[in-house]
Each structure stands twice: as structure tokens, then as C-alpha cells.
Amino acid sequence: MADKSEKMKARLPRGFVDRGADDIRAVEKMMATIRSVYELYGFEPVDQPLIEYTDALGKFLPDQDRPNEGVFSFQDDDDQWLSLRYDLTAPMARFVAENYERLPKPYRSYRSGWVFRNEKPGPGRFRQFMQFDADTVGTPGVAADAEMAMMMADVMEALGIKRGDYVIRVNNRKVLDGVLEAIGLGGDENAGRRLQVLRTIDKLDKFGPEGVRLLLGPGRWDGGKEGEGDFTKGVALTKSQADRVLLLSSPNESDAMQSLHMMWGAVAGSDRGTEGVQELDEIGSMIAAAGYDDGRVKIDPSVVRGLEYYTGPVYEAELLAEIPNEEGKIVRFGSVGGGGRYDGLVSRFRGEPVPATGFSIGVSRLMTALKNLGKLDTSDVIAPVVVLTMDKDTESLGRYQKMVAELRAAGIRSEMYLGGAGMKAQLKYADRRGSPVAIIQGDDERAKGELQIKDLIEGARMSAEIVDNAEWRAARPAQVTVAEGELVAEVRKILAAQAEERARGK
Incomplete structure (x- = not known):
């Protein structure tokens, strides 16, 4: 008889979760609804493997500064480095580049699946999670971006989220780049600091305007006061530089015209920033023409998105309703998906411009929100x-x-x-x-x-x-x-x- 002390201990790795029947059925029900909207817009299903060559995925994760940090990687028997995908967009870009000649352009596709992040797990932060993406590759104009924002609004409503309980916010990375250029952070030599600023702004939801102001300047103590908790070094912008950045990045409840007027002033003197505001003006016109400017889709300068590969318009689906989160606390739930234009991602493989834009839904997060809102009832599934x-x-x-x-x-x-x-x-x-x-x-x-x-x-x-x-x-x-x-x-x-x-x- 084996010694009980030698028994294998059953243990779940940190940052991963087991899923039960109710969760699986709820996800399948939700994804069937999302899929029906994507199909209605003419998108086709496609799938890529969970594993890609590490260099094909690229170094685009937020808060990561080394090629293999943030991803799970291993060496193949031919000494090539492979990694578990960290999102669905980078593998899709590789697929389009590899099959470019035989695919119709624009190429409209959607996919869903697990992605993996090798980072420190925490409450609501997992190392494996599911995304559901839609992408259009091969269309340079911002009409594709406007369509993405409107499609996300249709997804929210198809899932039973009432108008007024969500908003699709739209911004442009060129506007942010223009502001950074205007405060003296233009040029290749400042690329690192620009990225730091963008990643810091993306933490507005987490730390609020004052916390972000500290991180843009000297730095921030976790406890709120000097010497309390860990210290995070700041970007070291001056007060006037930080003020200009925060003016543009504060959540905005004004209408599109007021937002655009504020942006024109913020990017004065920057060609790239001006181009970004012009693109947002065009998106606003298309959204208004289609009738989605009734609160469903909104121009908002506070949207940043943390991934480094975005090059133009960026958008975010936000739930405005106050509902219980994973811990049962009543909160404003916030973002359940986002995306943007990434004109350089497919181009990396082809050496020629290949414009692209896409949107990614955080499946687990959206499912939690819908379940807590009572929108994902699976009681119609009868046990045997x-x-x-x-x-x-x-x-x-x-x-x-x-x-x-x-x-x-x-x-x-x-x-x-x-x-x-x-x-x-x-x-x-x-x-x-x-x-x-x-x-x-x-x-x-x-x-x-x-x-x-x-x-x-x-x-x-x-x-x-x-x-x-x-x-x-x-x-x-x-x-x-x-x-x-x-x-x-x-x-x-x-x-x-x-x-x-x-x-x-x-």
C-alpha cells in the first residue's frame, strides 16, 4: 500500500480558473449572440493556433519591456522560440500576411479563443482568458473604424444591455501623439517616454486623475502618502506638460463638437495631431449619419488602449450601469472590450502598407457583467x-x-x-x-x-x-x-x- 504522504496534491496553478457547466453555457449563449451580429455585418469566421513563433507575435504588450516577458514561451526541437498567443490580433496579422494573395481585400473576419499572459495574477486578473475579435484588413479610410464602433453598439444591445447603460467611446492615438509632440516628446529619441506616458494614462480607471498626475510627474506611493507601500517611479513630466496631457485624457461627457474643439486646441502645432482630430471629425460625421450619435457612440479623448501596436482611431466599449463585480461590490463596471487601428501589424511581414482595424471583446469580463445584470439566464437548460x-x-x-x-x-x-x-x-x-x-x-x-x-x-x-x-x-x-x-x-x-x-x- 502506497504511503499517503507520497500522494500527489491536486492544485490549480495561480492565475487560472476551472469552469463549470453554468459558466460554459453562459459563455456559449453570449458568444452565439455576438457571432450573429458579426455575421450580420458580413464578417467570416477564421481561427489560428494558440502557439506562434515568438518573433511573429512581436513585442506589443503593455507594461512589458523584454521580448519574452508577458508571454509563455518555450524552444522547439529546432531551437526556434515559440509562445502562447497573448491576443488574437497578432496571430491574425501573421495569417493574413502569409495568405495575402488568396484573401479578398478588404478581408473581414472574426475569431474567438483563449489567450495567455505570463504576468502576476491578482483579483479579476487571470493568466488565461477568452477574447472574441472582429477585424477588417485592407481598408485605409476611417469608415472601417466607424463601422467597428457601431457594430459594438449593436452587440451590446443584442446582448440585452439597454441604451444608456453602455457607451462606445472613440479616440485617436494620433491625437495623443500630437499632444506629446507639442509638449516636446516628439522624435525617435523620445519613443520610450511617449510609451510610458500612454501606459500611464491607460491607468486612469485604476488610479484616478490625481494618481495618474503623480505617475506622469515624480511618481506615486501605493499607500497614497510618502513612505506608504511601494513606490512607482514617474515619467518625470513637468507640471505644465502633465496638465496638458491630463486635460486631453480626462473622461469627457461633452458632445462631439465640444470634444473636437478641445482637441484642436490641444494639438495645435502638430501635423500628426491635427490629422488625428480630422479623422475623428470624419468618424463623428459617419456615426451621426447612421444615427448612432444618440449616446451609443461618442468621441472621447480619454480612451488610450494599452497595446503598443495601435496607430490611429481607438475605441472602447464601456458599461455605465452600476452592477456587482466578481467580488460582489457594486461598481461602475467599466470596459468590456476595445480595439483600434493597427496599420503596422500586417505590414511588418510584407514590407508594404497594409491598413487594418479591429475590436476585441473580453469574454469572461462581459459574461460576469451580463450574469450580474441578469442577462444570461441558463435555467432553460434541463438536467437529464x-x-x-x-x-x-x-x-x-x-x-x-x-x-x-x-x-x-x-x-x-x-x-x-x-x-x-x-x-x-x-x-x-x-x-x-x-x-x-x-x-x-x-x-x-x-x-x-x-x-x-x-x-x-x-x-x-x-x-x-x-x-x-x-x-x-x-x-x-x-x-x-x-x-x-x-x-x-x-x-x-x-x-x-x-x-x-x-x-x-x-
Whole structure:
């Protein structure tokens, strides 16, 4: 006998989660809705592998300064470095570049799947999570960006999020670049500091304007006061430089014209910034022409997006409703997806300009929000009917299997109990499974060509109401005896009654 101390310890790696049936069904239901909107807009499904060559993924992650930091990597048998993908966009760019000649341009596609980040896990921050993307490759004008923003608004509404409870915010990285140029951070020599500033602005949700002001300047103590907690070194902008950056990056509730007017002033003297504001003006006009300027899609200079590969318009889907988060605290939920233009990503492989734009939905985060809003009800999934196995001989098991086959042929989800326990434990198993009905046939019933059908939902309800044991025995709650040939019809009748009861209870 093995020493118990040598037993393998079952443990889940940090930053990863196991998923149960409810979560999986909720995600599938949500993704079917998102997929229907993407298809409506003419996008086609495509998929790439989870693993790519490390250099093909590129060094674009926020807060990462070394090629392999932030990704899970390993060497192949030919000494080539491979990595688990950290998003769906970089692999898609590799696919388009590799198959460029045979794909229609513009190339409109969508994909979903797991992505991986090798970073420190924390509350709500996982090393494996799912994204659902849509991308248009090969269209240079901002009409594609305007379409992405409008499509995201349609996705939110298709998922049951009311107008006014969400907003799609649109900005342009060229505007931010223009502001940085205007405060003296233009040129290749300042590329690192520009990236630092962008990543700092992207933390507005986390630290608020004052926290970001400190990070743009001398730095910030985690505890809020000097000497409290860890110290994060700042970008070392002057007060006037930081003020100009924050003026443009503060969340904005004004209308499009006011936002654009403020942006024109902020980018004065920068050609790139001016170009960015002009593009936003065009997007605003298209959004207004399509009727999406009613609060669904909004020009907002506070949107940054942390990924380094964005080159033009960027957008973010934000939930405005105050709902419980993963820890149950009532919060303004914030961003559930984002994207933007990345004209340089496919171009890296081809040495020629290949414009592209896309949007990524954070599936797990959006699912949490929808579940907490009551928009992802999976109660319509019925647990299987369980046929109890009173006798274990081959002949008896064959008869039980025949019952299960009849139920399945009628489209009723069902299973034969395959364990070794007795009747009481089998009923407990059915209860734990949430089964609506149990089928029982012992020697007496079989001799008469009958079987018992137990309505477990009604039985549980009645047992809660009946307190006297004699009354329980006399009532035999929610259990009927029928001829074998009536099995399917009686089960259907009970399931229909349960469905009606659920509908009344909602």
C-alpha cells in the first residue's frame, strides 16, 4: 500500500480558473449572440493556433519591456522560440500576411479563443482568458473604424444591455501623439517616454486623475502618502506638460463638437495631431449619419488602449450601469472590450502598407457583467432524466438502457445510472444533478409491465410542506405508476408542467 504522504496534491496553478457547466453555457449563449451580429455585418469566421513563433507575435504588450516577458514561451526541437498567443490580433496579422494573395481585400473576419499572459495574477486578473475579435484588413479610410464602433453598439444591445447603460467611446492615438509632440516628446529619441506616458494614462480607471498626475510627474506611493507601500517611479513630466496631457485624457461627457474643439486646441502645432482630430471629425460625421450619435457612440479623448501596436482611431466599449463585480461590490463596471487601428501589424511581414482595424471583446469580463445584470439566464437548460438501475444483471441493464434510448429518441435528455449504489443513493445522485425526473422499475413493476415515474421537482417542494410522516406515506408525493409504453408521454407531461411552473415563478 502506497504511503499517503507520497500522494500527489491536486492544485490549480495561480492565475487560472476551472469552469463549470453554468459558466460554459453562459459563455456559449453570449458568444452565439455576438457571432450573429458579426455575421450580420458580413464578417467570416477564421481561427489560428494558440502557439506562434515568438518573433511573429512581436513585442506589443503593455507594461512589458523584454521580448519574452508577458508571454509563455518555450524552444522547439529546432531551437526556434515559440509562445502562447497573448491576443488574437497578432496571430491574425501573421495569417493574413502569409495568405495575402488568396484573401479578398478588404478581408473581414472574426475569431474567438483563449489567450495567455505570463504576468502576476491578482483579483479579476487571470493568466488565461477568452477574447472574441472582429477585424477588417485592407481598408485605409476611417469608415472601417466607424463601422467597428457601431457594430459594438449593436452587440451590446443584442446582448440585452439597454441604451444608456453602455457607451462606445472613440479616440485617436494620433491625437495623443500630437499632444506629446507639442509638449516636446516628439522624435525617435523620445519613443520610450511617449510609451510610458500612454501606459500611464491607460491607468486612469485604476488610479484616478490625481494618481495618474503623480505617475506622469515624480511618481506615486501605493499607500497614497510618502513612505506608504511601494513606490512607482514617474515619467518625470513637468507640471505644465502633465496638465496638458491630463486635460486631453480626462473622461469627457461633452458632445462631439465640444470634444473636437478641445482637441484642436490641444494639438495645435502638430501635423500628426491635427490629422488625428480630422479623422475623428470624419468618424463623428459617419456615426451621426447612421444615427448612432444618440449616446451609443461618442468621441472621447480619454480612451488610450494599452497595446503598443495601435496607430490611429481607438475605441472602447464601456458599461455605465452600476452592477456587482466578481467580488460582489457594486461598481461602475467599466470596459468590456476595445480595439483600434493597427496599420503596422500586417505590414511588418510584407514590407508594404497594409491598413487594418479591429475590436476585441473580453469574454469572461462581459459574461460576469451580463450574469450580474441578469442577462444570461441558463435555467432553460434541463438536467437529464435519470433511469435508476435497481438490478445490475445484464438483462435488467439492457431494459434500463432501452428506456433511456426511447427517451433520447424523443429528444429528452436522459441517462442511466452507471454507479454501484443502491436506490436511496441513486435518488440522492439524481437530486445532486438537479434531475427533473427519476424512472424506477424493480421486480414488482417489471412483472406487471409498469414503471414508476418520480417528479423530483414537485417531490422536493411537497416534502418541504409535509411535516407528518404518516401524511408523507399516504401522499406518495409526485410519483405515478404507468405502463412501460407510456414512459415518454408521461415524462413529457411532467417536464411541461415543470416548465410552466418555472415560467410562472419568473
